[in-house]
């Protein structure tokens with residue numbers, strides 16, 4: 001078992017699949033759903049448009065698009 005800091009908030013967590021704590025995982029999950037729903041209705045939006053539509057920070061939008 002190894003410990004690491006959450007990639008988003010820095011909280012100390014036990015290492016698991018993703019490098020995030022539970023509350024950040026919930027945040028990413030929620031943001032991911034918002035982005036997915038937004039792109040579902042308007043698939044031609046850019047990352048910046050999605051950020052403006054959903055209010056999800058641009059860095060999070062880009063990170064989620066990269067990792068999906």
Ligand SMILES: [Zn+2]
Nearest residue numbers: 006009021024
């Ligand atoms: Zn966290």
